[in-house]
Amino acid sequence: MLLxxxxxxxxxxxxxxxxRAHEGVVVRRFGRAALLEPTxxxxxxxxxxxxxxxxxxxxxxxxxxxxxxxxxxxxxxAAAAYEARDQPATPYEQxxxxxxxxxxxxxxxxxx
Amino acid sequence: xxxxVDGRTWTGRAVDLSSVDVTPDAVSAAIRDEGPAGVExxxxxxxPVHDRVGPVVPNCTVERRPALAAAARSRGLxxxxxxxxxxxxxTLADLEVPAADTESARKRLAAAGEERDRLRERVAELRxxxxxxxxxxxxxxxxxxxxxxxxxxxxxAETERAAAEQVLAREREAAREARDARxxxxxLEDRLANRRRAARAHLADxxxxxxxxxxxxxxxPAEVPADARPRTIAxxxxxxxxxxxxxxxxxxxxPDPATTADWLGAPVVRV
Numbered sequence: 001m002l003l004x005x006x007x008x009x010x011x012x013x014x015x016x017x018x019x020r021a022h023e024g025v026v027v028r029r030f031g032r033a034a035l036l037e038p039t040x041x042x043x044x045x046x047x048x049x050x051x052x053x054x055x056x057x058x059x060x061x062x063x064x065x066x067x068x069x070x071x072x073x074x075x076x077x078a079a080a081a082y083e084a085r086d087q088p089a090t091p092y093e094q095x096x097x098x099x100x101x102x103x104x105x106x107x108x109x110x111x112x
Numbered sequence: 113x114x115x116x117v118d119g120r121t122w123t124g125r126a127v128d129l130s131s132v133d134v135t136p137d138a139v140s141a142a143i144r145d146e147g148p149a150g151v152e153x154x155x156x157x158x159x160p161v162h163d164r165v166g167p168v169v170p171n172c173t174v175e176r177r178p179a180l181a182a183a184a185r186s187r188g189l190x191x192x193x194x195x196x197x198x199x200x201x202x203t204l205a206d207l208e209v210p211a212a213d214t215e216s217a218r219k220r221l222a223a224a225g226e227e228r229d230r231l232r233e234r235v236a237e238l239r240x241x242x243x244x245x246x247x248x249x250x251x252x253x254x255x256x257x258x259x260x261x262x263x264x265x266x267x268x269a270e271t272e273r274a275a276a277e278q279v280l281a282r283e284r285e286a287a288r289e290a291r292d293a294r295x296x297x298x299x300l301e302d303r304l305a306n307r308r309r310a311a312r313a314h315l316a317d318x319x320x321x322x323x324x325x326x327x328x329x330x331x332x333p334a335e336v337p338a339d340a341r342p343r344t345i346a347x348x349x350x351x352x353x354x355x356x357x358x359x360x361x362x363x364x365x366x367p368d369p370a371t372t373a374d375w376l377g378a379p380v381v382r383v
Contacts, residue, residue: 007212007294009301032298055212056294058287 001027002036002046003060011053018045035062070112074102113155113358113379126369127358128382136167136362136383143357143381155379158357161186161349167360167383168346176345177316180323183353184315191311200304207297212290217280224273231266238262319352326351331365350376 006012012032019026019034025042027035036042038061050057067076078101082092093104115122117132129139134151142151143158160182165174191197238259245252326348327340335344343363350359358379366372373380 007291007298009298009305012298055209055290058212058291 001062002038002042003033003058003062004036004046004049005033005058005060006049006053006056007032007058008053008056011049011056014049014052015057018049074100075107078102113153113381115154115381116152118150125379126373126382127380128369130382132383134383136169136360139360139381139383140167143360153358153381155358156356159186159355161353161355162357162359165346165349167362168343168350168364169362170343172342172346174342174345174349176349177312179345179349180316180319180352181312183323183349184319186353186355187319188354189315189318191314193307193311193314197304197307197311200300200307204297204300204304207293207300209293209297210286210290212287212294214280214283214287217276217283221273221276221280224269224276228266228269228273231262231269235259235262235266322352323348347376350378353378 004015006015015032015034019029022041022045025037025039025045027037036046046057046059050059065071078092078096081101082095085095095101096103113123113125113127115127115129117129117134120132122129138148138151139153140162141147142153143155143162145157147153161179164179164182166172238255242252242255242259245255324337327335327337327344329351330340330344330347332344335341337345340348347364355378358381359376360381360383361369361372362383364372364382366375369380369382372382
């Protein structure tokens with residue numbers, strides 16, 4: 001999808017007006033951001049908004065995350081194991097220490 | 113005040129232009145010193161109350177709260193939010209937000225990608241041709257030379273694309289920081305707008321009774337603030353306010369401009 005994020009009052013108002021005028025293209029609204037359908041029309045609206053408020057409109061393209069295809073098994077396992085932990089107050093770093101679960105610093109440095 | 117319209121001059125606190133071919137908007141503009149040719153007024157400059165209310169005409173629309181807030185300020189009233197408002201406005205005025213634009217880097221990467229893809233296809237095509245020539249036992253040296261050239265160009269294109277990608281990544285980082293600044297600015301702007309709204313509510317409330325009295329005192333059928341006519345609201349706001357610039361009145365329930373001026377407590381130009 002196309003993610004639009006605004007960074008000024010004027011851009012935020014313009015986004016709100018665009019979403020109101022073109023409900024069919026809007027997948028989700030979040031106040032100063034919105035997800036639009038990744039169609040040429042969605043792109044047209046996004047680019048037009050950016051033309052109107054250069055530097056105050058960010059446009060990103062998102063895609064669904066299929067963790068089974070894109071995220072290593074050890075990361076998925078760590079997430080599930082950590083969520084199922086006995087001690088709720090334990091931070092992940094402590095939880096992972098001494099186990100096979102990946103160290104958070106290593107996770108931070110590894111790109112997906 | 114001193115008024116000049118199409119060569120004729122009027123002076124005084126209450127001027128009657130009802131027999132003159134001039135619009136309320138033209139006179140209002142002249143009071144702001146932005147009048148059309150032929151309409152000039154020497155008078156004190158109009159302020160926020162005039163901005164909010166405008167000329168008194170039958171269907172004038174007045175946003176009541178901001179107008180009353182302006183009227184309150186014209187009387188010297190202040191709001192508890194005023195200091196915060198001044199601080200926020202000053203901070204915003206000094207805030208510098210860097211550019212957050214990666215367009216040229218995106219264009220460069222897109223162009224580099226296209227060129228790389230084009231050359232890849234070309235190299236593949238030429239390889240095929242060289243292969244075919246060899247298999248046919250023909251002289252492939254020309255084609256081999258072209259292939260070598262294309263392969264070299266492709267290597268350069270790959271380098272350019274990699275470089276363009278790096279530049280874009282750097283610019284995106286910079287844009288992220290610039291957006292952090294813009295987000296802070298947005299938060300400040302929202303806080304300022306909220307403070308101003310709260311101040312207007314406070315100020316309008318401070319003159320609520322005077323406004324109610326003015327509505328009640330307006331000549332004509334008795335009205336109440338809740339559903340007063342637009343014209344009455346405008347007159348009442350001006351009566352509550354303390355303004356020096358002349359008020360343009362196109363429609364008022366008074367016998368003459370002088371009475372209007374007395375009621376409003378300000379100079380009047382009847383149009």
